[in-house]
Amino acid sequence: DQQVKQNSPSLSVQEGRISILNCDYTNSMFDYFLWYKKYPAEGPTFLISISSIKDKNEDGRFTVFLNKSAKHLSLHIVPSQPGDSAVYFCAASYNYGQNFVFGPGTRLSVLP
């Protein structure tokens, strides 16, 4: 049973537009969430995090929104750039950072 879901396996966006990647979770005990970006044959790179006491966190072009009642978070990338093309994983943990559960990932393609 997947506790962290990313229902869109892939997403294509035009350069300069907004990319919205979604993530849903089932465990209401999750209290910390991270987004990672991964290029092929490389390890994931940390992008942005959010704790359950917040509903938004922003870092440059990246913003993460958390809706606890819906058990849903999303990553917004504005404006999207071709270098953003990668697989994006959301990860969730409870007990503030104990082992994370990763979603299956969404492949983002930003078209020039």
Added chain:
Amino acid sequence: GAVVSQHPSWVICKSGTSVKIECRSLDFQATTMFWYRQFPKQSLMLMATSNEGSKATYEQGVEKDKFLINHASLTLSTLTVTSAHPEDSSFYICSARTGGYVVQYFGPGTRLTVT
């Protein structure tokens, strides 16, 4: 900062042999290290968690006698795949974090091919 390296980046071994993968935190002390496995087009699957100087905690379904993990120092953890079989072929990734920090920093991964 927060750089994690893995060695080797790619290894081919024959069935029945053992192979060791190293994971190093280069600019911080990794009190906790994690080992993941990723199958093609799938997510990261946590195999085990290790704290420096302690025995690793393995996830359900992961054979501890097959995947030996040693976290001997605050900057080095090793994963040894013993008696490798072709089904062990995969992409193995380690991550590390320090102290009370939540974020895990990942190594570049090691592609293991067992022939």
